[in-house]
Amino acid sequence: MIQPVTPWKVLYEFTTDKAILAATTFGAMDITYKCPDCDEDRAVTWPFPDVEMEFFDDCCNAYVRFLPKTGSEEE
Ligand SMILES: [Zn+2]
Numbered sequence: 001m002i003q004p005v006t007p008w009k010v011l012y013e014f015t016t017d018k019a020i021l022a023a024t025t026f027g028a029m030d031i032t033y034k035c036p037d038c039d040e041d042r043a044v045t046w047p048f049p050d051v052e053m054e055f056f057d058d059c060c061n062a063y064v065r066f067l068p069k070t071g072s073e074e075e
Helices: 017-022
Strands: 009-012 029-034 041-045 053-056 063-066
Touching: 029 063
Parallel strands: none
Antiparallel strands: 009 029, 029 041, 053 063
16 A cells, blocks of 8 residues: 655654654654645654654645655755
C-alpha cells in the first residue's frame, strides 16, 4: 500500500522549543507544511528529522507523513 507523503519545508533548523531541543541533543527542528484537507499553513516540531514521522493532524484530522530529506538532494 502506498501512503501519501506530505511536502514540508524547514521553518527553523533548530526548534524554538527549548525543552525538546535539549531532550533531542539539538536534533529537533521546526517545519511547515499544508494541511492535506484544507490547505491551511501548519507547523510542527520534528524531534528526529532523520527518521520518518507520521501522525493525524489536529487541523482536519488528516493523515500526514514526512520523509527525511536525503543528503544528496540540493535545494
Ligand atoms: Zn485542515
